[in-house]
Amino acid sequence: DQQVKQNSPSLSVQEGRISILNCDYTNSMFDYFLWYKKYPAEGPTFLISISSIKDKNEDGRFTVFLNKSAKHLSLHIVPSQPGDSAVYFCAASANSNSGYALNFGKGTSLLVTP
Amino acid sequence: GAGVSQTPSNKVTEKGKYVELRCDPISGHTALYWYRQSLGQGPEFLIYFQGTGAADDSGLPNDRFFAVRPEGSVSTLKIQRTERGDSAVYLCASSLYGDTEAFFGQGTRLTVV
Numbered sequence: 001d002q003q004v005k006q007n008s009p010s011l012s013v014q015e016g017r018i019s020i021l022n023c024d025y026t027n028s029m030f031d032y033f034l035w036y037k038k039y040p041a042e043g044p045t046f047l048i049s050i051s052s053i054k055d056k057n058e059d060g061r062f063t064v065f066l067n068k069s070a071k072h073l074s075l076h077i078v079p080s081q082p083g084d085s086a087v088y089f090c091a092a093s094a095n096s097n098s099g100y101a102l103n104f105g106k107g108t109s110l111l112v113t114p
Numbered sequence: 115g116a117g118v119s120q121t122p123s124n125k126v127t128e129k130g131k132y133v134e135l136r137c138d139p140i141s142g143h144t145a146l147y148w149y150r151q152s153l154g155q156g157p158e159f160l161i162y163f164q165g166t167g168a169a170d171d172s173g174l175p176n177d178r179f180f181a182v183r184p185e186g187s188v189s190t191l192k193i194q195r196t197e198r199g200d201s202a203v204y205l206c207a208s209s210l211y212g213d214t215e216a217f218f219g220q221g222t223r224l225t226v227v
Contacts, residue, residue: 004156032214043118043205043218044157089156093214097162098170099145100214102207104156 006105023090139208
């Protein structure tokens with residue numbers, strides 16, 4: 001049962017343009033959402049997060065938006081750079097017996113072309 | 115190094131053999147997680163340690179899988195009687211207690227032939 005869904009397996013964007021990666025979730029108990037970036041043969045690297053009490057968090061070129069009523073979040077990267085090409089995972093957690101164990105989506109492969 | 119370290123990076127084993135995968139978390143991180151990532155999927159939770167004890171092992175797929183963290187630092191994931199379906203990347207992550215951001219190791223790619 002996939003509680004976090006990333007429906008776009010891949011996305012191609014031109015350098016300098018905006019990249020928008022989307023994520024949907026089903027569990028209303030999730031209270032923390034994170035985006036991880038992953039290069040081949042490396043572990044996921046934390047990028048940005050947002051608490052459920054907020055609707056926006058910004059860090060440099062990266063902004064995450066949360067729409068709780070729609071159970072939807074998105075990651076905006078602007079301007080996109082070739083070095084941003086990677087797989088992006090959306091993840092969600094809720095404090096529970098498993099600490100802050102993360103529920104991941106399947107990932108979106110972003111390609112930024114020069 | 116200062117990050118999460120996993121060894122080996124790659125492990126090829128024959129079906130039916132026993133394997134151990136090691137994770138060295140970031141010093142001082144009391145929370146430790148194991149995940150498994152199959153091809154084309156996101157990482158899936160296996161087990162969570164808070165200190166030395168396994169607080170939640172509900173993600174372990176069956177009783178062939180076991181993990182320990184005897185001194186509250188290094189953890190070992192053990193898989194008995196490996197099957198081809200166990201082939202995946204096994205990821206370890208650690209965090210400070212109560213912290214939502216976890217730091218991942220580079221993973222161990224396990225291939226069962």
